[in-house]
Amino acid sequence: MNQPSTSPTKQLTSRGRRTRQQLLDAAELVFGEKGFEASSIAEITQRANVALGTFYVYFENKHALFVELVAQLGERLRKTLSTAVKGKTTRLEKERAGFRAFFEFAGKHRNLYRIVRQAEFVDEAVYLDYYRKLAAAYARGLKASMEQGELGRFDPEVIAYALMGIADFLGMRFVLWNEPEQLERAVDEVVEFIAHGLRSPARLKERP
Amino acid sequence: MNQPSTSPTKQLTSRGRRTRQQLLDAAELVFGEKGFEASSIAEITQRANVALGTFYVYFENKHALFVELVAQLGERLRKTLSTAVKGKTTRLEKERAGFRAFFEFAGKHRNLYRIVRQAEFVDEAVYLDYYRKLAAAYARGLKASMEQGELGRFDPEVIAYALMGIADFLGMRFVLWNEPEQLERAVDEVVEFIAHGLRSPARLKERP
Amino acid sequence: MNQPSTSPTKQLTSRGRRTRQQLLDAAELVFGEKGFEASSIAEITQRANVALGTFYVYFENKHALFVELVAQLGERLRKTLSTAVKGKTTRLEKERAGFRAFFEFAGKHRNLYRIVRQAEFVDEAVYLDYYRKLAAAYARGLKASMEQGELGRFDPEVIAYALMGIADFLGMRFVLWNEPEQLERAVDEVVEFIAHGLRSPARLKERP
Amino acid sequence: MNQPSTSPTKQLTSRGRRTRQQLLDAAELVFGEKGFEASSIAEITQRANVALGTFYVYFENKHALFVELVAQLGERLRKTLSTAVKGKTTRLEKERAGFRAFFEFAGKHRNLYRIVRQAEFVDEAVYLDYYRKLAAAYARGLKASMEQGELGRFDPEVIAYALMGIADFLGMRFVLWNEPEQLERAVDEVVEFIAHGLRSPARLKERP
DNA sequence: CATGAATGAGATTTCATTCAT
DNA sequence: AATGAATGAAATCTCATTCAT
Numbered sequence: 001m002n003q004p005s006t007s008p009t010k011q012l013t014s015r016g017r018r019t020r021q022q023l024l025d026a027a028e029l030v031f032g033e034k035g036f037e038a039s040s041i042a043e044i045t046q047r048a049n050v051a052l053g054t055f056y057v058y059f060e061n062k063h064a065l066f067v068e069l070v071a072q073l074g075e076r077l078r079k080t081l082s083t084a085v086k087g088k089t090t091r092l093e094k095e096r097a098g099f100r101a102f103f104e105f106a107g108k109h110r111n112l113y114r115i116v117r118q119a120e121f122v123d124e125a126v127y128l129d130y131y132r133k134l135a136a137a138y139a140r141g142l143k144a145s146m147e148q149g150e151l152g153r154f155d156p157e158v159i160a161y162a163l164m165g166i167a168d169f170l171g172m173r174f175v176l177w178n179e180p181e182q183l184e185r186a187v188d189e190v191v192e193f194i195a196h197g198l199r200s201p202a203r204l205k206e207r208p
Numbered sequence: 209m210n211q212p213s214t215s216p217t218k219q220l221t222s223r224g225r226r227t228r229q230q231l232l233d234a235a236e237l238v239f240g241e242k243g244f245e246a247s248s249i250a251e252i253t254q255r256a257n258v259a260l261g262t263f264y265v266y267f268e269n270k271h272a273l274f275v276e277l278v279a280q281l282g283e284r285l286r287k288t289l290s291t292a293v294k295g296k297t298t299r300l301e302k303e304r305a306g307f308r309a310f311f312e313f314a315g316k317h318r319n320l321y322r323i324v325r326q327a328e329f330v331d332e333a334v335y336l337d338y339y340r341k342l343a344a345a346y347a348r349g350l351k352a353s354m355e356q357g358e359l360g361r362f363d364p365e366v367i368a369y370a371l372m373g374i375a376d377f378l379g380m381r382f383v384l385w386n387e388p389e390q391l392e393r394a395v396d397e398v399v400e401f402i403a404h405g406l407r408s409p410a411r412l413k414e415r416p
Numbered sequence: 417m418n419q420p421s422t423s424p425t426k427q428l429t430s431r432g433r434r435t436r437q438q439l440l441d442a443a444e445l446v447f448g449e450k451g452f453e454a455s456s457i458a459e460i461t462q463r464a465n466v467a468l469g470t471f472y473v474y475f476e477n478k479h480a481l482f483v484e485l486v487a488q489l490g491e492r493l494r495k496t497l498s499t500a501v502k503g504k505t506t507r508l509e510k511e512r513a514g515f516r517a518f519f520e521f522a523g524k525h526r527n528l529y530r531i532v533r534q535a536e537f538v539d540e541a542v543y544l545d546y547y548r549k550l551a552a553a554y555a556r557g558l559k560a561s562m563e564q565g566e567l568g569r570f571d572p573e574v575i576a577y578a579l580m581g582i583a584d585f586l587g588m589r590f591v592l593w594n595e596p597e598q599l600e601r602a603v604d605e606v607v608e609f610i611a612h613g614l615r616s617p618a619r620l621k622e623r624p
Numbered sequence: 625m626n627q628p629s630t631s632p633t634k635q636l637t638s639r640g641r642r643t644r645q646q647l648l649d650a651a652e653l654v655f656g657e658k659g660f661e662a663s664s665i666a667e668i669t670q671r672a673n674v675a676l677g678t679f680y681v682y683f684e685n686k687h688a689l690f691v692e693l694v695a696q697l698g699e700r701l702r703k704t705l706s707t708a709v710k711g712k713t714t715r716l717e718k719e720r721a722g723f724r725a726f727f728e729f730a731g732k733h734r735n736l737y738r739i740v741r742q743a744e745f746v747d748e749a750v751y752l753d754y755y756r757k758l759a760a761a762y763a764r765g766l767k768a769s770m771e772q773g774e775l776g777r778f779d780p781e782v783i784a785y786a787l788m789g790i791a792d793f794l795g796m797r798f799v800l801w802n803e804p805e806q807l808e809r810a811v812d813e814v815v816e817f818i819a820h821g822l823r824s825p826a827r828l829k830e831r832p
Numbered sequence: 833c834a835t836g837a838a839t840g841a842g843a844t845t846t847c848a849t850t851c852a853t
Numbered sequence: 854a855a856t857g858a859a860t861g862a863a864a865t866c867t868c869a870t871t872c873a874t
Contacts, residue, residue, distance in 0.1 A: 013854085015854075019855090035245065036245075037243070037245030037246060038329070040846085042847075042848090051855060052848095052857060052858095053850085053851085053857060054856070055848095056848095056849070056850080057855070061849080062849095091406060113328075117325040117326075120322060121242070121243035128385075131380075151406050151407065152406065152407055154397050155394070157381075158378070158397045159397070161378055161380075162378060162398055164377050165372075165374045166370040167373070168377065169370065169372050169373030170366070172369075185366075189363055194405055195406060195407065197402055197403045197405035198300075198303075198359050198360065199359065199360060199403065220837095221837080223837070224836090224837065248864065248865085249865065250864080259838065259839045260839080260840065260841095260865095260866090261838070261841095262837080263866095264868095265836095452661075453662060456868060456869080457869060457870085458868075467834060468835075469834070469835050469870095470833080470835070471870095472869095472870070473834070477869075478870095508822075511822075530744060530745070533742075534745070537662070551797075570816070571809070573797075574813045575822070577794055577797045577798075578793065578794060578817060580789075581788075581789035581790045581792050584792070584793065585786065585788050586782070588785075589781075590785075593752075601779070602779070602782045605778050605779055606783075606786050609783060609786060609821065611822060612776075612821040613817065613821035614715065614719075614775050636858095640858065643858080664842085664844085665843080666842095675861060676862095677846080677859070677861060678860070679845095680847095681858070681859075685845080
């Protein structure tokens with residue numbers, strides 16, 4: 001094999017590292033806009049300001065680039081969330097902080113949803129990994145709160161997926177679909193809902 | 209122009225209607241397995257047991273077929289849900305029935321998720337339409353319950369998206385990811401969560 | 417063979433004759449607009465207000481229809497020209513009458529040029545036949561005039577092609593390219609040119 | 625967008641220029657033999673000894689290649705003619721030289737007629753351009769001769785198209801239709817005709 | 833006589849990947 | 854380390870023709 005396989009761990013000069021990162025950054029844009037299949041290496045290299053052939057110096061093929069991009073995004077998101085909840089004491093404060101951090105991340109990486117949704121078709125494993133790692137971390141936190149008696153005794157995994165679903169759909173609706181001014185209110189509403197459920201005694205009080 | 213564009217409303221003989229439906233059914237399978245881009249007309253027609261050229265007698269192109277498929281699935285899902293909640297009296301009964309009906313639908317149409325997630329890239333409009341129509345119907349139901357004092361006073365749209373998110377992620381986790389025996393318990397848990405929130409007084413009682 | 421070959425001489429009912437003629441008329445329009453290859457049987461049958469399959473009741477295939485159309489146009493043109501010059505006594509009167517008749521025919525059958533030019537690619541024989549029959553008739557007339565001492569002694573075929581070329585290009589320029597008001601003057605000019613050549617003594621006189 | 629559109633002005637390496645020219649040369653052969661529609665990119669690339677995909681590195685599509693080919697042929701023909709008449713002093717010498725040069729060009733580019741006649745269907749603009757530029761140059765020459773009193777006072781455009789028609793039809797008859805031995809005599813005849821018209825006094829004298 | 837659904841061969845076009853420079 | 858011309862497999866789409874009704 002002439003072109004040796006190029007893993008992310010391969011030793012690179014600093015010029016090489018820069019070129020490689022340009023390709024990953026361009027990929028986030030292009031995959032997000034067009035989707036995996038409709039994205040061409042030609043466009044990615046153009047946006048990265050490198051020649052077409054240069055791509056294959058750093059990645060084995062289009063698939064490998066995509067997989068690495070998804071893994072990277074997942075890692076950054078998990079770090080962001082874990083940083084955000086650190087220091088919060090009550091469960092509700094943690095939820096509020098986590099939701100806010102997620103919405104902020106989704107607002108900055110507006111292609112996150114589109115890339116993750118594509119992932120299912122490109123590489124089942126990286127897509128499962130993305131959600132399972134998020135859910136596992138979430139469930140660990142919930143379990144701890146339950147053990148401290150702060151929460152009812154639920155199955156932490158069920159609640160983790162439920163809360164991830166809430167965040168995902170509110171992010172889709174109020175971050176991506178362009179009405180960010182409603183976002184703050186939605187956060188308040190949903191934290192209230194999380195706290196007390198649909199009957200929300202706190203609110204029922206408002207209307208005697 | 210020569211082969212006239214063929215909208216779903218075009219008058220067809222019964223033989224024609226049958227052929228057309230074979231194509232739509234095959235499309236649900238193939239799009240679900242491979243995704244829109246990786247699906248070929250050749251494979252769709254093979255699975256539908258018609259010749260390649262026959263496809264273009266009934267659909268203008270792959271895009272038009274996909275759009276119609278998504279619209280059809282959305283319509284069927286909404287009908288299924290509205291039928292399921294009809295007759296239930298309390299909000300919680302409606303939620304439980306709706307969740308169960310959704311999970312059942314997703315179990316039968318195991319490609320639903322994959323198709324809807326692709327929709328975003330194929331046709332923004334049909335994808336928005338799918339979620340907005342679902343959300344609108346859901347919000348209408350919630351609003352009615354609020355007005356009857358059965359629920360706290362939330363923004364119905366926010367809660368509709370939150371509940372859709374819960375259903376979506378639990379369906380992904382417990383219907384698609386192959387552990388259906390856990391599903392019934394997950395439904396119970398989540399209805400409890402919806403009812404009382406994370407603190408779930410009903411359960412806290414259980415453990416003195 | 418199930419569909420028996422259908423020559424123009426086949427016995428037809430009057431309804432059949434009408435349908436067949438509708439197809440030929442539609443073909444003149446469609447072949448003229450789009451060219452042979454880009455014309456579809458579907459469009460020809462639509463313009464003829466008959467069903468697609470009906471075409472093959474009257475013609476063996478697209479090629480046969482085109483060949484018959486060219487032959488018919490050539491025949492009509494030759495008849496038109498021979499009628500036009502009949503009764504004229506001098507050669508110049510004949511030329512003038514012939515040119516006018518040709519321009520009139522080209523004005524009525526605005527697709528004549530386009531169809532004949534396509535013919536070369538569709539069927540070499542029918543295209544050669546079209547020009548050779550025209551040239552032969554023209555040459556016969558010129559030869560007779562020469563024998564009566566009305567003309568110089570040229571090779572009649574050379575002059576026939578030269579005069580056909582003049583007619584063809586003036587028709588292209590002044591009939592098809594949309595400036596019909598200049599046509600009458602062009603006819604006068606060219607008859608003068610034909611009569612006396614480029615030095616045109618008649619005109620030289622005008623400017624002493 | 626991905627494969628950027630490739631205009632003739634794009635900067636190419638010398639290898640690229642060679643490949644591009646091979647394609648144009650092959651196109652002259654194939655379009656001439658089969659006509660535009662019946663010519664396939666596959667055949668053009670085979671005759672040019674390049675791979676199919678290489679075509680799209682240099683031309684946007686078949687249409688663009690054809691248009692460039694016609695424009696190139698027109699340019700070469702006009703240059704050939706203008707060179708041929710340069711240095712001739714009398715109008716008749718110019719005509720004789722021009723006719724001979726045209727016949728020679730048509731003999732060398734035996735596909736010229738077939739390509740130009742197809743042009744009408746492929747791209748109206750390039751076809752009009754071809755004839756109008758030829759006619760304009762011709763008319764300019766005629767006008768100059770008229771102003772020097774060498775010719776009668778005709779409309780130069782009318783006479784230009786008439787003479788082009790003569791050249792075209794004689795070329796068709798005596799260059800393309802395979803009897804080149806008659807060509808020289810035809811040139812003599814037609815120059816005589818151009819000089820004195822159909823009555824041709826010079827010849828009438830010959831036969832008392 | 834007339835119909836129109838069905839066919840499948842063949843064309844155009846795209847683009848991931850290779851490799852010589 | 855970087856380049857970009859060249860490749861060819863694979864996809865979409867068209868349409869002349871057939872045939873059962």
